[in-house]
Amino acid sequence: MAGSNALLEIKGLHAGIDGNQILKGIDLEIGPGEIHAIMGRNGSGKTTTANVIMGHPEFEVEKGEVILDGEDLLEMEAWERARAGVFLSFQYPQAVPGLQVGNFLRKSVSSIRGEEAAKGSIFREDLSKAMESLDVPRSFLARYVNDGFSGGEKKRFEILQLMLLKPKLAVLDETDSGLDIDGIRTVSEGINAAIRDSDSGALIITHYSRILEHINPDKVHVLMDGIIVSSGGPELATKLEEQGYEWLQQE
Amino acid sequence: MDAASEYRSLGEPDRSSHLWRYTPWRRVHPTGKIDEIPLFDGPSLKLMSIESEGTPEGVRLVKGASIPSGLPKNDELTSNFLIAASTESQYTLEVDSGFSSENPVILEIDVGENPSVLHLGIEVESRVNIEIVTRIVGASDWFGFMRSGLIGNGSIVNDIVINLANRGTVLRSDLISVGRDAHLRAGTISSGSEKTKADLRFRMGERGGNLRVLGSVMSAEKMHLDHHIEIQHDAPETFSRLSWHSACGGESRTIGTGMLRVAEGSRGADAAQIFHNLLLSPNAEADSIPELEVMENEVVGCGHGTANGPIDEDQLFYLESRGYDSSEAKRALIAAFLNSTLSEMGSETMHNWLVGMLTEELEGLYQKT
Numbered sequence: 001m002a003g004s005n006a007l008l009e010i011k012g013l014h015a016g017i018d019g020n021q022i023l024k025g026i027d028l029e030i031g032p033g034e035i036h037a038i039m040g041r042n043g044s045g046k047t048t049t050a051n052v053i054m055g056h057p058e059f060e061v062e063k064g065e066v067i068l069d070g071e072d073l074l075e076m077e078a079w080e081r082a083r084a085g086v087f088l089s090f091q092y093p094q095a096v097p098g099l100q101v102g103n104f105l106r107k108s109v110s111s112i113r114g115e116e117a118a119k120g121s122i123f124r125e126d127l128s129k130a131m132e133s134l135d136v137p138r139s140f141l142a143r144y145v146n147d148g149f150s151g152g153e154k155k156r157f158e159i160l161q162l163m164l165l166k167p168k169l170a171v172l173d174e175t176d177s178g179l180d181i182d183g184i185r186t187v188s189e190g191i192n193a194a195i196r197d198s199d200s201g202a203l204i205i206t207h208y209s210r211i212l213e214h215i216n217p218d219k220v221h222v223l224m225d226g227i228i229v230s231s232g233g234p235e236l237a238t239k240l241e242e243q244g245y246e247w248l249q250q251e
Numbered sequence: 252m253d254a255a256s257e258y259r260s261l262g263e264p265d266r267s268s269h270l271w272r273y274t275p276w277r278r279v280h281p282t283g284k285i286d287e288i289p290l291f292d293g294p295s296l297k298l299m300s301i302e303s304e305g306t307p308e309g310v311r312l313v314k315g316a317s318i319p320s321g322l323p324k325n326d327e328l329t330s331n332f333l334i335a336a337s338t339e340s341q342y343t344l345e346v347d348s349g350f351s352s353e354n355p356v357i358l359e360i361d362v363g364e365n366p367s368v369l370h371l372g373i374e375v376e377s378r379v380n381i382e383i384v385t386r387i388v389g390a391s392d393w394f395g396f397m398r399s400g401l402i403g404n405g406s407i408v409n410d411i412v413i414n415l416a417n418r419g420t421v422l423r424s425d426l427i428s429v430g431r432d433a434h435l436r437a438g439t440i441s442s443g444s445e446k447t448k449a450d451l452r453f454r455m456g457e458r459g460g461n462l463r464v465l466g467s468v469m470s471a472e473k474m475h476l477d478h479h480i481e482i483q484h485d486a487p488e489t490f491s492r493l494s495w496h497s498a499c500g501g502e503s504r505t506i507g508t509g510m511l512r513v514a515e516g517s518r519g520a521d522a523a524q525i526f527h528n529l530l531l532s533p534n535a536e537a538d539s540i541p542e543l544e545v546m547e548n549e550v551v552g553c554g555h556g557t558a559n560g561p562i563d564e565d566q567l568f569y570l571e572s573r574g575y576d577s578s579e580a581k582r583a584l585i586a587a588f589l590n591s592t593l594s595e596m597g598s599e600t601m602h603n604w605l606v607g608m609l610t611e612e613l614e615g616l617y618q619k620t
């Protein structure tokens with residue numbers, strides 16, 4: 001079995017909140033350099049999957065395994081997972097008024113990639129490159145984290161962090177929602193640059209095939225009521241967008 | 252009648268009155284025997300500037316303090332008591348007309364080990380541009396601090412009072428009047444003293460006055476910090492904002508009460524007040540009560556609000572997902588919460604200086620929450 005080479009292995013994952021089961025047995029395997037997509041209706045459990053991978057303390061895992069590069073993520077706190085190489089681009093990134101973007105970025109780079117990477121010139125260079133490629137103006141550094149950012153600016157800022165933090169696994173929760181067409185292209189380039197030709201992998205949660213046209217995922221999975229009901233190639237995304245989810249439900 | 256007799260004629264204030272509901276006078280009076288008006292020494296004062304030795308020309312501290320007319324309506328008890336107690340300790344901070352500097356001025360008040368009192372007059376003339384930090388340090392049982400004065404027409408003043416006294420009681424009273432087209436930002440940073448009772452009052456008696464009152468307050472252990480802020484709009488086209496942030500840990504208690512008065516005739520007045528409390532422990536308590544008294548119909552807006560709550564779990568998760576460990580994330584959120592008012596208090600130079608000075612102080616307090 002290829003299991004041992006997998007970057008991320010999720011087996012029989014059951015999780016919920018306050019006794020309500022939301023994830024009812026997820027199985028998923030992502031190899032190094034691979035990008036997978038998850039699609040599914042509102043409320044099917046996509047964000048919950050992302051939160052459980054990242055380690056949101058609100059959710060209880062009843063059964064199953066989540067293994068990153070041989071390490072058991074479920075044993076770790078969220079910040080330990082972040083340091084182990086998990087990154088989540090949030091569907092709704094939190095504003096933190098009073099915390100300056102520049103300080104926040106430096107601190108997260110130093111926590112995750114080590115103090116060396118957060119040092120003066122190296123950090124500044126990385127940052128300038130990433131900001132330039134995402135069209136994020138320098139004035140953002142003095143602003144507060146996500147405070148007063150437009151929907152699209154929040155999403156770009158998530159990808160900026162992805163580029164600086166260089167995770168092993170990037171989970172992107174509807175990063176394309178709220179971005180304009182140029183934004184989707186820019187962000188897709190950022191994702192491709194961070195994952196393709198590397199040992200990292202990505203899981204992209206989306207409702208639309210547009211971002212997938214730029215990214216060309218290795219696999220597309222459909223989540224329904226907490227279970228992956230179908231997996232296929234990029235053509236599955238197009239079919240879902242055209243025909244909806246009805247046909248799957250009948251199968 | 253002199254201040255002492257006036258004070259004695261008032262008697263003990265009723266706890267049912269808004270001002271004394273949370274912190275009875277007996278508890279902040281220096282001896283607890285409310286008929287007494289002890290004559291304390293003055294603290295030691297030092298005027299300097301952030302970036303250089305000595306003080307710039309045009310700013311000086313002189314002996315004596317007066318109570319000019321046009322000040323906000325005072326709380327008779329606190330004012331008369333502080334005036335009577337400070338007859339031996341009065342100074343005035345004078346800033347000459349047209350003075351302008353980007354280099355902030357620091358007034359350091361060292362209250363030492365013994366009880367002390369100070370009445371500081373403030374005379375900022377017209378078209379002044381200045382940042383002043385008043386820093387209270389020391390370890391005495393009691394410090395009474397009254398400020399009264401005027402911000403001259405067209406002046407732009409950032410005035411920040413930092414209470415770092417590490418024990419005892421601080422009783423503060425501010426009576427400040429903002430002149431025509433003058434801009435005053437009045438910041439209070441408080442992380443010290445076991446007990447604080449502060450009564451801060453501002454009046455805009457002329458057109459175009461612009462006032463921002465900001466608070467960054469942190470409490471821990473059994474600290475009790477009570478701030479009352481009163482803003483009076485007495486002229487058309489006047490603007491005020493009050494934002495008060497308190498982070499309360501341990502078994503501490505913070506109180507913030509606001510009174511916004513818009514007098515008849517203050518057409519086009521624009522005012523808002525907001526109190527935010529961050530509760531860091533289940534045993535901490537925070538009360539805030541904003542009140543409005545608006546006698547003019549044609550106002551731009553008069554709003555108020557309060558928000559209370561523990562550290563936000565989603566913000567915590569966001570920072571942890573970016574590699575902050577749990578306690579780093581908590582500290583960062585507390586610092587951010589206090590910083591959102593702190594950063595509004597002055598220039599960038601000032602802000603950097605404040606952050607540098609307060610980081611350690613905050614860390615010390617955090618350990619006690």
Ligand SMILES: Nc1ncnc2c1ncn2[C@@H]1O[C@H](COP(=O)(O)OP(=O)(O)OP(=O)(O)O)[C@@H](O)[C@H]1O
Pocket residue numbers: 017022040041042043044045046047048049058091
């Ligand atoms: N914190 C929570 N408390 C209670 N129920 C929750 C919570 N988070 C998710 N749920 C429930 O779990 C189910 C799955 O939600 P989830 O957010 O994972 O959906 P989603 O697939 O991401 O949907 P969308 O496409 O709308 O983003 C929903 O029924 C939701 O109401």
Ligand SMILES: [Mg+2]
Pocket residue numbers: 046047048091173
């Ligand atoms: Mg979702």
